[in-house]
Amino acid sequence: MAGRAAEPEVIWARPERTGRGPRPAYSRRDVVDAAVRIADADGIDAVSMRRVAAEIGCGTMSLYNYVPRKEDLYELMVDAVSGEYELPEEPSGDWRADMTAIAYQSRALMYRHPWLPRVMTTAYGLSPNALRFLEWCLGCLTPLDVPAGLKMQLIAMVNGTVMATVANEQAVAERARGLPWSEAEEQAVRGAYLMGQVASGRYPHLAGLLAEAPAAPVDAEEIFAMTIARLLESFAPPAEAARVTGA
Amino acid sequence: MAGRAAEPEVIWARPERTGRGPRPAYSRRDVVDAAVRIADADGIDAVSMRRVAAEIGCGTMSLYNYVPRKEDLYELMVDAVSGEYELPEEPSGDWRADMTAIAYQSRALMYRHPWLPRVMTTAYGLSPNALRFLEWCLGCLTPLDVPAGLKMQLIAMVNGTVMATVANEQAVAERARGLPWSEAEEQAVRGAYLMGQVASGRYPHLAGLLAEAPAAPVDAEEIFAMTIARLLESFAPPAEAARVTGA
DNA sequence: CGTAGTTACGTACACCGTACGTAGTGGGGT
DNA sequence: ACCCCACTACGTACGGTGTACGTAACTACG
Numbered sequence: 001m002a003g004r005a006a007e008p009e010v011i012w013a014r015p016e017r018t019g020r021g022p023r024p025a026y027s028r029r030d031v032v033d034a035a036v037r038i039a040d041a042d043g044i045d046a047v048s049m050r051r052v053a054a055e056i057g058c059g060t061m062s063l064y065n066y067v068p069r070k071e072d073l074y075e076l077m078v079d080a081v082s083g084e085y086e087l088p089e090e091p092s093g094d095w096r097a098d099m100t101a102i103a104y105q106s107r108a109l110m111y112r113h114p115w116l117p118r119v120m121t122t123a124y125g126l127s128p129n130a131l132r133f134l135e136w137c138l139g140c141l142t143p144l145d146v147p148a149g150l151k152m153q154l155i156a157m158v159n160g161t162v163m164a165t166v167a168n169e170q171a172v173a174e175r176a177r178g179l180p181w182s183e184a185e186e187q188a189v190r191g192a193y194l195m196g197q198v199a200s201g202r203y204p205h206l207a208g209l210l211a212e213a214p215a216a217p218v219d220a221e222e223i224f225a226m227t228i229a230r231l232l233e234s235f236a237p238p239a240e241a242a243r244v245t246g247a
Numbered sequence: 248m249a250g251r252a253a254e255p256e257v258i259w260a261r262p263e264r265t266g267r268g269p270r271p272a273y274s275r276r277d278v279v280d281a282a283v284r285i286a287d288a289d290g291i292d293a294v295s296m297r298r299v300a301a302e303i304g305c306g307t308m309s310l311y312n313y314v315p316r317k318e319d320l321y322e323l324m325v326d327a328v329s330g331e332y333e334l335p336e337e338p339s340g341d342w343r344a345d346m347t348a349i350a351y352q353s354r355a356l357m358y359r360h361p362w363l364p365r366v367m368t369t370a371y372g373l374s375p376n377a378l379r380f381l382e383w384c385l386g387c388l389t390p391l392d393v394p395a396g397l398k399m400q401l402i403a404m405v406n407g408t409v410m411a412t413v414a415n416e417q418a419v420a421e422r423a424r425g426l427p428w429s430e431a432e433e434q435a436v437r438g439a440y441l442m443g444q445v446a447s448g449r450y451p452h453l454a455g456l457l458a459e460a461p462a463a464p465v466d467a468e469e470i471f472a473m474t475i476a477r478l479l480e481s482f483a484p485p486a487e488a489a490r491v492t493g494a
Numbered sequence: 495c496g497t498a499g500t501t502a503c504g505t506a507c508a509c510c511g512t513a514c515g516t517a518g519t520g521g522g523g524t
Numbered sequence: 525a526c527c528c529c530a531c532t533a534c535g536t537a538c539g540g541t542g543t544a545c546g547t548a549a550c551t552a553c554g
Contacts, residue, residue: 135449
């Protein structure tokens with residue numbers, strides 16, 4: 001019998017090898033790295049078992065010696081790139097600064113790996129690097145005097161906010177991939193449609209917004225910084241009300 | 248030649264029929280409703296062109312007379328269920344109350360249609376009902392004295408937060424669908440793994456949190472309410488600093 | 495009244511995840 | 525020392541996917 005029985009299991013608890021049999025030609029890490037390389041280059045939809053196998057140069061079905069199911073490959077991919085977080089030895093003591101730094105790292109990570117937001121909504125979050133990340137965040141939040149549950153909520157909100165922001169920014173590009181026309185054409189057509197709709201007069205507030213917007217072009221960088229700052233501030237207990245964010 | 252040329256287009260600008268040729272046996276709405284029915288019942292992955300065609304009782308390829316590409320079907324699905332928002336004639340004047348009500352409606356919508364969060368991250372947001380929704384939100388935010396760009400950010404954040412919350416809640420259930428073992432088994436195995444990891448001592452903060460958590464079981468309802476309240480408050484200008492949220 | 499544009503739909507293609515069978519390899523138990 | 529069997533590698537095959545294309549019937553317009 002090839003492969004293990006179909007029992008519930010966590011990929012992280014599955015040993016890569018047991019010692020019996022011939023030496024594997026590759027490692028689980030090789031497979032995951034290849035998948036990440038493909039996803040970075042051609043999008044997550046380009047990651048197929050056949051393509052990954054071709055990338056590392058083995059037969060398709062050989063992959064199943066390293067990864068039991070494709071969904072596990074996704075989890076492994078998320079964990080692999082989560083290893084790119086650079087977490088110092090010790091938190092600085094300023095939880096706002098630490099969490100802000102984390103948010104910026106997350107954003108940079110998602111820029112490097114645009115497929116992350118989409119895959120993360122499915123992946124589970126018990127991976128070694130996810131635990132490492134969570135542990136670090138909790139350490140950063142030690143000075144913050146709120147219940148533990150609220151700290152978890154804060155961490156989730158920061159992550160979720162970064163994900164939503166990046167996913168939104170990249171929706172156009174990601175969507176354009178694989179379409180039979182160019183991204184610029186797509187943009188133009190959608191823009192024209194939107195203008196036409198707004199010109200119909202059915203959306204007065206939206207029209208007002210669009211009239212105002214070109215005058216004040218949005219600085220994505222500034223908006224991101226402000227959003228994170230506001231979010232963090234909303235979790236600070238009133239006692240700490242240093243009121244960092246202006247408006 | 249069947250079908251139109253492969254030019255960039257917005258599905259919303261495409262007329263359903265042109266008047267020439269035989270009467271269509273179904274409507275675009277019929278197709279979309281069938282797809283929504285399937286997604287509600289068996290998950291978004293069960294929505295295939297063949298399945299949808301079978302649901303309404305026509306040949307597979309006939310669907311392409313109503314929907315040019317499958318991705319457009321997703322957009323149509325999002326728009327269709329977005330029609331379920333019940334938006335009053337006029338905003339109440341209390342933007343916090345109005346936006347809170349919107350958040351609760353969004354959450355209810357995503358409970359009714361668990362596939363929404365996943366599909367929404369791809370779908371574009373220029374659909375008629377999306378514009379209607381956006382227009383309504385902007386109307387609610389009229390009393391809020393902040394730049395227009397910030398209002399957009401607020402709306403996006405509220406939506407994103409609801410999406411992230413619901414997606415997180417349903418990740419377990421959605422993931423379990425189609426797995427060869429039960430959701431309970433999956434939960435048990437993952438829980439056991441987590442406990443084992445935490446018991447290793449490598450995650451002291453996380454251990455502390457887990458030790459504390461069972462004592463204070465989380466009330467999802469309360470957490471949701473508080474999260475939205477905090478989020479809204481973080482956008483209120485200091486002048487309005489009524490400090491609604493305690494901590 | 496043609497005829498062009500549409501609807502309906504069967505067939506076919508390329509691709510997907512993966513179950514299964516077979517061959518070869520090498521470590522552990524006897 | 526030996527042999528057994530778990531393991532690796534991988535080809536084949538199955539049932540699924542989205543959709544391009546061809547064909548036949550039908551109807552509104554020039």
